[in-house]
Amino acid sequence: MAAPVYVLGGYQTDFARNWNKESKHIVAMMREAVYGGLEATAIEPSEIEVGHVGNFAAELYAMQGHLGAFLVDIDPAFSGLPTSRHEAACASGSIAILAASAEIEAGRYDLAMVVGVEQMKTVDPAKGGDFLGTAAWYDREAKGIEFPFPKLFGKLGDEYDKRFGLKDEHLAHISAVNYSNAKRNPLAQTRNWYMTEDHARSQDKFNTIIGGRIKVSDCSQVTDGSVSLFLASEKFATAYAKRRGVALDSIPRILGWGHHTASIEFTAKVAESKNNPYVLPHTRQAILDAFKRAGVAECWDINAIETHDCFTTSEYMAIDHFGLTKPGESWKAVEDGTIELGGKLPINPSGGLIGAGHPVGATGTRQVLDAFKQVTGQAGDYQVDGAKRVATLNIGGSGTTSVAFVVGA
Amino acid sequence: MINIKRVVILGANGTMGAGSAEVFAAGGCDVVLLARAKEKAREGLVGAQNMAKSERIGDLMSVGTYDDDFDEAVGKADLIFEALAEDIELKKKFFERVDKKRRPDSIVATVSSGLSITEMARPCSESFRRNFLGIHLFNPPNVIVGTEVIPQPDTDPALVTAVVDALERRFGRVVTVCDDMPAFAGNRVGFKVLNEVAQLAAKHGVAFVDYLIGPYTGRAMPPLATVDLVGWDVHKAIVDNVHANTNDEARDAFELPTFVAELIDEGHLGNKTPEHGGFYRRVKEGGKNVNLVLDPATGNYKNPADVKVKPIAFVEKMRELHRIGCYAEAFKHFVTAEGAEADLARRVILGYVSYALNRVGDGEVVRQPRDMDRIMGFGFNWAPPTVLADVIGVKETIKAIERSGLKVPKVLTQAKAGERLFREPNVNIGRFFAA
Numbered sequence: 001m002a003a004p005v006y007v008l009g010g011y012q013t014d015f016a017r018n019w020n021k022e023s024k025h026i027v028a029m030m031r032e033a034v035y036g037g038l039e040a041t042a043i044e045p046s047e048i049e050v051g052h053v054g055n056f057a058a059e060l061y062a063m064q065g066h067l068g069a070f071l072v073d074i075d076p077a078f079s080g081l082p083t084s085r086h087e088a089a090c091a092s093g094s095i096a097i098l099a100a101s102a103e104i105e106a107g108r109y110d111l112a113m114v115v116g117v118e119q120m121k122t123v124d125p126a127k128g129g130d131f132l133g134t135a136a137w138y139d140r141e142a143k144g145i146e147f148p149f150p151k152l153f154g155k156l157g158d159e160y161d162k163r164f165g166l167k168d169e170h171l172a173h174i175s176a177v178n179y180s181n182a183k184r185n186p187l188a189q190t191r192n193w194y195m196t197e198d199h200a201r202s203q204d205k206f207n208t209i210i211g212g213r214i215k216v217s218d219c220s221q222v223t224d225g226s227v228s229l230f231l232a233s234e235k236f237a238t239a240y241a242k243r244r245g246v247a248l249d250s251i252p253r254i255l256g257w258g259h260h261t262a263s264i265e266f267t268a269k270v271a272e273s274k275n276n277p278y279v280l281p282h283t284r285q286a287i288l289d290a291f292k293r294a295g296v297a298e299c300w301d302i303n304a305i306e307t308h309d310c311f312t313t314s315e316y317m318a319i320d321h322f323g324l325t326k327p328g329e330s331w332k333a334v335e336d337g338t339i340e341l342g343g344k345l346p347i348n349p350s351g352g353l354i355g356a357g358h359p360v361g362a363t364g365t366r367q368v369l370d371a372f373k374q375v376t377g378q379a380g381d382y383q384v385d386g387a388k389r390v391a392t393l394n395i396g397g398s399g400t401t402s403v404a405f406v407v408g409a
Numbered sequence: 410m411i412n413i414k415r416v417v418i419l420g421a422n423g424t425m426g427a428g429s430a431e432v433f434a435a436g437g438c439d440v441v442l443l444a445r446a447k448e449k450a451r452e453g454l455v456g457a458q459n460m461a462k463s464e465r466i467g468d469l470m471s472v473g474t475y476d477d478d479f480d481e482a483v484g485k486a487d488l489i490f491e492a493l494a495e496d497i498e499l500k501k502k503f504f505e506r507v508d509k510k511r512r513p514d515s516i517v518a519t520v521s522s523g524l525s526i527t528e529m530a531r532p533c534s535e536s537f538r539r540n541f542l543g544i545h546l547f548n549p550p551n552v553i554v555g556t557e558v559i560p561q562p563d564t565d566p567a568l569v570t571a572v573v574d575a576l577e578r579r580f581g582r583v584v585t586v587c588d589d590m591p592a593f594a595g596n597r598v599g600f601k602v603l604n605e606v607a608q609l610a611a612k613h614g615v616a617f618v619d620y621l622i623g624p625y626t627g628r629a630m631p632p633l634a635t636v637d638l639v640g641w642d643v644h645k646a647i648v649d650n651v652h653a654n655t656n657d658e659a660r661d662a663f664e665l666p667t668f669v670a671e672l673i674d675e676g677h678l679g680n681k682t683p684e685h686g687g688f689y690r691r692v693k694e695g696g697k698n699v700n701l702v703l704d705p706a707t708g709n710y711k712n713p714a715d716v717k718v719k720p721i722a723f724v725e726k727m728r729e730l731h732r733i734g735c736y737a738e739a740f741k742h743f744v745t746a747e748g749a750e751a752d753l754a755r756r757v758i759l760g761y762v763s764y765a766l767n768r769v770g771d772g773e774v775v776r777q778p779r780d781m782d783r784i785m786g787f788g789f790n791w792a793p794p795t796v797l798a799d800v801i802g803v804k805e806t807i808k809a810i811e812r813s814g815l816k817v818p819k820v821l822t823q824a825k826a827g828e829r830l831f832r833e834p835n836v837n838i839g840r841f842f843a844a
Contacts, residue, residue: 023728023732024732024839025734028731029734030734183581193462194431194461194551196465199463204463
């Protein structure tokens with residue numbers, strides 16, 4: 001049995017901000033996330049032993065690599081801090097968490113700081129879409145294609161349609177639920193945007209087709225944002241609990257994790273899963289691994305899910321892959337209200353990537369921070385009553401790198 | 410208390426008409442847009458669709474005219490929202506009609522940005538006055554969530570509570586309740602700063618003051634560019650009103666500069682009169698957009714290259730620190746910088762903190778610092794006064810205010826040591842400081 005990894009908390013920047021308009025460098029975003037997290041957790045900078053940054057493509061969006069080094073710049077106490085940066089497209093944040101957890105499990109460090117960060121509003125949408133294409137096999141799937149990713153996730157919908165049948169109205173409902181939840185989240189990018197199910201169902205000059213069956217309302221957002229997260233060993237967590245005057249077992253842990261990578265090319269994934277009940281079996285396996293490690297028998301043993309809804313089709317896929325329904329029957333959980341706040345198993349109470357926003361390299365850390373908020377009763381208006389265990393699913397590429405966590409006390 | 414389900418907008422063709430229609434429909438209300446002519450009302454509907462980026466929002470809306478549809482629409486409405494031109498006689502005339510046709514339990518609100526709410530309702534029935542208040546939205550209201558709610562002496566206090574609750578929970582507003590004083594809270598404080606900067610432009614030049622009191626001091630846009638966006642006519646109406654009807658330590662700051670008054674007479678109203686311009690005039694030169702800059706002394710517009718401001722060391726240092734997210738360190742330079750320029754910048758910015766927080770308390774326009782913070786932060790998109798005090802440090806702020814010869818607010822002297830004054834949850838204070 002691996003040593004436990006405790007989650008002490010963290011901080012999310014307001015995903016509605018446009019840091020380019022504020023003329024800010026990416027380090028400003030990291031600095032706000034780090035200091036916000038230190039304040040929220042009452043941790044001293046000098047206590048941090050290691051830093052991990054999750055980021056997808058700062059080299060493209062901000063002409064800046066080597067982001068681990070920027071952590072050192074944030075506080076004088078970080079001088080000499082061992083740091084690194086992790087990249088796995090949209091799963092970068094979760095990979096950074098895995099790296100930090102592994103080091104804690106191995107006993108190398110007792111307190112790790114994980115920072116997910118992405119600055120995306122530096123370029124126009126077409127160029128940004130092209131950059132995101134590097135998360136696919138660029139030469140084969142993205143080069144010269146306008147907005148490649150909506151098209152790839154449109155194909156995921158098409159594959160569901162082919163195997164089981166898929167109605168766009170169910171995708172529209174998924175979008176409406178995410179936007180509606182985001183209105184309760186004070187840090188969500190779309191909290192003041194207009195969205196209804198009628199609008200999501202419609203196709204007009206505002207809700208245009210972006211690629212295949214994917215419309216504007218099916219897409220997650222282009223977002224600037226950073227999220228910090230502090231992970232600790234039992235040794236540190238014990239001392240931390242003592243000084244905070246709380247019981248050690250009230251501090252959440254990463255109860256389980258799962259991590260699998262499929263072929264980068266979408267057609268290869270679909271070919272591989274031809275005879276499998278699940279469209280993305282490696283994603284399914286990442287979830288099952290996380291459940292197994294957490295001692296969770298099935299999805300009904302968890303109270304909420306923060307999943308990767310980069311498009312409505314990815315959430316549709318997550319519903320049956322998490323086991324809320326049989327494969328291909330995700331629409332049942334959409335129709336009967338299971339996934340809504342107040343439902344049997346709410347998905348994305350935060351608003352997810354569609355509602356809260358999707359700063360690519362920060363999304364995995366944002367999901368785990370939201371899981372932390374849920375299980376500690378700090379999620380405010382989007383709190384799932386009595387949440388004890390929350391699962392996350394973070395996906396890089398077109399279902400390529402999948403990382404799932406179960407967080408709970 | 411009444412559940413707001415049906416809303417009628419009077420003056421639906423204006424920017425605020427369209428904007429308020431969007432806000433109420435987005436909150437799930439059926440909205441009737443009324444104007445002089447149906448096509449005009451339809452303009453408001455289309456405007457609301459554009460703001461919401463949705464044609465579907467129009468499904469909740471219908472259009473009509475004052476002649477044909479007023480009585481029925483007003484009779485059915487739970488909320489009658491007046492967004493007519495800022496002309497008190499015009500508003501009164503409409504309210505007389507509303508008074509005759511409204512249900513006794515309906516709410517009546519004006520979007521006025523500073524006219525007397527009490528005066529507007531004076532001739533109306535008791536039922537009208539009990540249910541009448543100001544709901545001052547800022548433009549564009551689908552983006553700017555800061556909102557003032559202004560009761561008048563006869564407004565039912567329970568109504569105020571219910572309206573504030575509905576605005577915050579259903580319509581996504583960040584509300585400040587303020588007294589019925591000239592320009593209310595936000596515009597009183599905001600236009601004091603804007604007009605002071607306009608006054609300084611006469612001596613120091615437009616480009617210089619917009620640079621010196623630029624975004625790095627805690628605002629999204631330079632002050633005179635803001636006045637151009639608001640419109641010089643609106644600016645004049647607000648500062649004239651405050652100058653004539655208030656008497657506080659900053660009364661002189663509300664005196665409209667002579668050059669502004671003269672240029673208004675010649676048709677310069679800012680961005681809304683592109684042929685004349687305001688502090689800036691956008692022209693095309695050789696296919697490129699050039700932002701010409703007003704010379705207040707002559708009324709002529711100069712090429713920006715000819716009025717280029719020489720960078721000031723402390724300003725550049727602060728911008729560099731903001732850029733990497735070191736806001737408190739930046740303001741250390743602000744407080745300690747030497748020279749006439751630094752003195753001038755401090756007089757304006759600390760003057761803002763001092764004036765805003767001195768408007769808090771009994772007999773002032775708002776009761777709590779939080780009310781002032783909310784409207785400056787979410788109505789003006791300026792660093793709220795207590796955010797500035799926090800980043801500078803409360804003790805340091807008091808000393809700096811004293812050194813600038815300004816009035817020290819009680820909110821600061823009564824603050825507990827080490828306690829942060831800005832209390833709004835879930836707000837990144839860094840968002841207020843652009844580099």
